[in-house]
Amino acid sequence: MGRLIVASNRTARPQEPRAGGLAVALWDALSERGGGVWFGWSGDTLARETRGVRLFVEGAVDFALADLTEAEYQGYYLGYANRTIWPVFHYRVDLAHFDQEAFDTYAAVNRRFGGLLCQLLRQDDIVWVHDYHFMLLGQELRNSGWQGPVGFFLHIPFPAPEVFTALPQHARLARGLADYDLIGFQTARDVDNFCRYMEQHHGAELLPGGRLRCFGRSMRVAAFPIGIDAQDFARLAVAPEAAAAATRLGRLIENRALVIGVDRMDYSKGLPQRLQAFGRLLDENETLRGRVSLLQIAPPSRETVGAYRDLREELDRLAGRVNGDYSDLDWTPIRYLARGYPREMLAGLFRLARVGLVTPLHDGMNLVAKEYVAAQDAEDPGVLVLSEFAGAAERMQGALLVNPHDIGAMAEAIRRALEMPLEERQERWRALFAEVAEHDLTAWRRSFIAALEAAAEPAGPVAAAIPA
Numbered sequence: 001m002g003r004l005i006v007a008s009n010r011t012a013r014p015q016e017p018r019a020g021g022l023a024v025a026l027w028d029a030l031s032e033r034g035g036g037v038w039f040g041w042s043g044d045t046l047a048r049e050t051r052g053v054r055l056f057v058e059g060a061v062d063f064a065l066a067d068l069t070e071a072e073y074q075g076y077y078l079g080y081a082n083r084t085i086w087p088v089f090h091y092r093v094d095l096a097h098f099d100q101e102a103f104d105t106y107a108a109v110n111r112r113f114g115g116l117l118c119q120l121l122r123q124d125d126i127v128w129v130h131d132y133h134f135m136l137l138g139q140e141l142r143n144s145g146w147q148g149p150v151g152f153f154l155h156i157p158f159p160a161p162e163v164f165t166a167l168p169q170h171a172r173l174a175r176g177l178a179d180y181d182l183i184g185f186q187t188a189r190d191v192d193n194f195c196r197y198m199e200q201h202h203g204a205e206l207l208p209g210g211r212l213r214c215f216g217r218s219m220r221v222a223a224f225p226i227g228i229d230a231q232d233f234a235r236l237a238v239a240p241e242a243a244a245a246a247t248r249l250g251r252l253i254e255n256r257a258l259v260i261g262v263d264r265m266d267y268s269k270g271l272p273q274r275l276q277a278f279g280r281l282l283d284e285n286e287t288l289r290g291r292v293s294l295l296q297i298a299p300p301s302r303e304t305v306g307a308y309r310d311l312r313e314e315l316d317r318l319a320g321r322v323n324g325d326y327s328d329l330d331w332t333p334i335r336y337l338a339r340g341y342p343r344e345m346l347a348g349l350f351r352l353a354r355v356g357l358v359t360p361l362h363d364g365m366n367l368v369a370k371e372y373v374a375a376q377d378a379e380d381p382g383v384l385v386l387s388e389f390a391g392a393a394e395r396m397q398g399a400l401l402v403n404p405h406d407i408g409a410m411a412e413a414i415r416r417a418l419e420m421p422l423e424e425r426q427e428r429w430r431a432l433f434a435e436v437a438e439h440d441l442t443a444w445r446r447s448f449i450a451a452l453e454a455a456a457e458p459a460g461p462v463a464a465a466i467p468a
């Protein structure tokens with residue numbers, strides 16, 4: 001068995017704690033294979049041109065990290081990846097910057113990184129590329145002579161063809177993607193969007209077994225819904241640090257019901273609509289005033305981008321309106337905390353909360369939804385209110401599904417969640433937990449790697465991506 005090579009923009013840097021989530025999954029994938037290489041950006045930017053990679057060894061894993069120049073960081077990372085692809089893929093074409101120069105830098109970084117990675121590869125390796133920063137990396141590996149298996153997984157949604165084509169470089173990106181042997185998406189909806197686009201715009205032919213023929217290449221396209229380590233998160237939720245956090249907050253909210261939201265501060269997460277819905281809940285239900293609190297944790301991200309500053313200001317204003325209208329001496333309706341907290345604390349707070357509010361406008365998957373479920377007490381579980389536009393909704397039908405643009409319906413779903421009888425809560429939770437525990441992070445990475453190995457053998461068997 002050859003080595004696994006993982007390429008992602010950010011790697012978990014050697015010696016840094018890999019606290020949960022994707023970093024642990026990729027580390028486990030590399031270790032399980034007896035070793036491999038984790039390739040990506042070092043996180044450092046240099047004023048001058050940079051060449052080569054820095055190599056670090058940790059256990060059986062080699063880290064190969066490349067720096068970016070300041071200009072590359074601006075054009076590739078802050079520019080095309082985060083100001084063009086991110087908004088367009090989250091249906092915010094209005095926020096996207098269309099700048100050919102930024103695309104050229106994006107393509108150049110993919111080319112440079114592809115060349116660097118190719119030098120590290122051995123004949124029987126398999127390569128797994130992650131996310132929207134590296135859509136052209138597979139093509140650049142091919143250009144550098146690599147003929148072995150390369151798979152790509154997109155963590156964010158793939159938009160409807162009408163939206164994807166807003167990108168002036170859509171055909172260029174599609175051509176690049178076609179050089180992968182396996183393209184993995186979060187949901188069946190993403191797979192469908194991609195296949196429709198390839199058919200309509202490039203005459204792709206759909207073949208049996210989820211294969212697509214296009215640009216003279218044949219690739220497998222499938223959904224691999226990412227999960228969490230559910231058992232581990234459930235354990236975390238009853239650990240002493242979690243219990244301490246819950247006790248601390250519990251004292252503050254006394255015996256009021258807690259509604260919780262945890263999201264990176266990002267316009268895709270639907271935070272203004274969520275605060276509005278909570279405000280509407282209080283406007284319309286006098287009896288709930290003084291009896292329920294919303295805790296919204298929103299660690300800032302990509303702050304240098306203007307849209308995030310605007311978002312922060314909007315949230316301050318919306319929380320201020322509700323708190324101004326309804327706060328009392330001993331009760332603040334919305335606690336909105338623009339900072340991050342340790343994972344253990346989050347787990348404890350999730351367990352304490354009667355309602356988990358996960359209402360993004362669009363989201364590839366959304367792991368918070370799964371973490372909220374995993375953290376619940378089976379005897380007295382809370383209720384998940386979930387956006388129908390989160391990838392997670394596709395398989396989490398036990399949640400109360402909402403349209404995050406419909407403020408009234410969201411307020412009503414929160415009310416229904418708060419009043420839901422124990423028996424219904426337990427029934428819904430059991431179905432949700434079974435799903436989250438079965439399709440966990442280990443199942444995700446193993447199914448992708450198995451499918452990549454199969455996809456690269458032209459006549460080989462086609463692995464089922466998602467167990468039925």
Ligand code: GDG
Nearest residue numbers: 155226263264299339340341342343363364365366367368
């Ligand atoms: C992308 C896609 C897809 C949040 N605040 C804190 C904190 N978090 C953790 C959560 C969760 C993670 O960050 C966020 O994951 P999400 O899935 O919700 O969202 P994105 O960051 O947008 O991730 C997404 C994901 O990739 C995986 O493929 O699901 O759709 O957009 O684990 O708990 N963690 C800590 N403190 C915080 O304050 N420790």
